[in-house]
Amino acid sequence: MVRKDLRARVTLLALVASLGLAGCASNLTGDSYSRDEARRAMVVRYATIDSMRLVKLEGTKSNVGTVAGGAVGGIAGSSIGSGKGSAVGAVIGAVAGGLAGAAAEEGLTRSQGIEITVRLDNGSHMAIVQEYNGENFVPGQRVRLVQNGSTTRVTP
Template sequence: MNKRIAAWMFVAVAAAVAGCAPSLSGGAYSREQVRKEQTVRLGVVQSVRPVTIEGTKTPVGAAAGAAVGGIAGSEIGHGRGAAVGAIGGAVLGGLAGAAAEEALTRRPGLEITVKLDHGGLIAVTQEADERFEPGDRVRVVSGGGVTRVTH
């Protein structure tokens, strides 16, 4: 297998890993959250701060990188050289795969601080797929261990 094929395999696996990342959007619900009662509180946005939501860190990215790196590394030399190349390629590929998975699934987010109508100040971090401004009236929806801010 040449390096070009190994590189394309790595890109394909990385794209698949990125597609498996769960949504952290205020408008996305998991199957477990559907048809369950949620608590709704009303309030006013006090501040909005951009944040970065780190990407996923599953064994999939490292394993895919190790497999591609091992195959690519085995092309180096013959006999013992190929075995050493495969091991080195697998280690380096695993590290690169884990880093690529985290980078591909990293998302922009917002930390939204809300003054609740019935008292209290809370902050909720979620994906930056909606625009919020200080002074906006919002709903804070909580249930199943998840809280989101919506208009």
């Protein structure tokens, strides 16, 4: 009876952690803006696309995955043995769970990106990396570069 209750708690905690990690994913593509970017003046320049290539954008590396994984691992590890064995199992489970949680967070939030190389009207070149949303850019296409401080995005 106690084992069933513990398994149910571990399963529930793992589900909550998974949902929390999914909420950490960012979708800042060429046509998406963060809330902080709203109502800010942006510089617009025009350019011509030279080339594009798909790239991988690494996932987030916050402490959410580590903490959630550590909690789940600690609870699962504490169910092994009794007394000192349970405490050792909890510590080992927490460490292993923390490492697994961090890796899971990075993997779940990893996304496809695109590196777009453009030729500005003054003849200089620039490469911009943004999340790929399926938009089809082609070499020779005129595009807008929208810049806000250190953030630049390419839009048709």
